[in-house]
Amino acid sequence: MGIPHFLLIPYPTVGHVNPLMQLSQVLAMHGCKITFLNTEFNHKRANVAGAGLDNPKGTQIRFVTLPDGLGPEDDRKDHKKVIFSIERHMHAMLPKLIQDINALHVNNKITCIVVTVNMGWALEVGHKLGIKGALLWPASATSLATCDCIPKLIDDGIIDSDGNPIKRQEIQLYPNMPMMDPENFPWCGLDKIVIHHIAQEMQTLKLGDWWLCNTAYDLEPAAFSISPRFLPIGPLMATNSNKSSLWQEDITCLDWLDHQPPQSVIYVAFGSSGVIDHNQFKELALGLDFLNKPFLWVVNPSSGNKVNSAYSDEFHGSKGRIVKWAPQKEILNHPSIACFISHCGWNSSIEGVGLRLDKDENGLVSKEEIRKKVEQLFGDEGIKARSLKLKELTLKSIEEGGHSSKNLKSFISWAE
Incomplete structure (x- = not known):
């Protein structure tokens, strides 16, 4: 079997770039080849912050860029604008970029595309080209389960079609999960167009065989009983986090x-x-x-x-x-x-x-x-004791033979 070559594509905010960058460093430590796709805007911003992304000496991580379709006058804090601009512009340019990358690495072509949420369109591109796909969810596995349940929550009369809670109540998404207040669902307070996008995005993301979660099984065991697609591989603890700092x-x-x-x-x-x-x-x-x-x-x-x-x-x-x-x-x-x-x-x-x-x-x-x-x-010494216990459980999962460590190795073998 060859060395897996991952193309990693984050949605261009710190909360998505950082965990995907940490994943890329962990994969590189396991001998994998990595191509990391930034928007041109973020790539320049990271270099200004001292990330040195254009100097790939001594690393298996290569950085490439595509434009996000926005101009200098556009507000990149307007996520609705960013999401739809990226999908329009980068979607059309990604097949050519993949072709160019594969031409440079004839004996080590891209074998798997990993995206964060809002970038599911890239899994569609990969699917058409016969490239495997996976999602790295940048939040808790419980929030992933909640977003995946949007159609069910609508059918059950918990939320309306715009994602708003219909009445004051607490619900349990699945057995053994904690009670949740629909007022605290991840999309509450967002524009209804973005909520409809999330519901559609969850369907697109099913093109990814794995939904990788930056969490440990012991932190959210009930969430992982929902679907075999959910795979805890965290916490991602790569050392060189400055590589992805945008400021x-x-x-x-x-x-x-x-x-x-x-x-x-x-x-x-x-x-x-x-x-x-x-x-x-x-x-x-x-x-x-x-x-x-x-x-x-x-x-x-x-x-x-x-x-x-x-x-x-x-x-x-x-x-x-x-x-x-x-x-x-x-x-x-x-x-x-x-x-x-x-x-x-x-x-x-x-x-x-x-x-x-x-x-x-x-x-x-x-x-x-x-x-x-x-x-x-x-x-409260009890809170401190509980924190230390959770820390121990969580770190154990990424040690050799731990739950997350085994999952990561299985994922790498699958991606070859």
């Missing part, structure tokens, strides 16, 4: 952390696309002051949070450090970090367990609520 990381904050007491710092970050409104932003700032503890806060202007004008006049921030972008893996691994205030995107929440911040009657998470929950975390 320059402020590494000086690591030196600042070195000067803080052990388990004393509150880390605050809401991912690459988490936007909080003006009033909530001010309340969060006051809550951090209120705690009177050191904090490290990532406020990324590219996500729509305007740094200079949003803080309240009452905010001092004297105990904290505010940066635009940060090396999150190194921060979360730092002994000075005590807890993490997060939007709970999967790439963040797979780092641990936590408490939900509840909103008040005005729809805001108040500074009092922030203080209450952070102090609860600081004072």
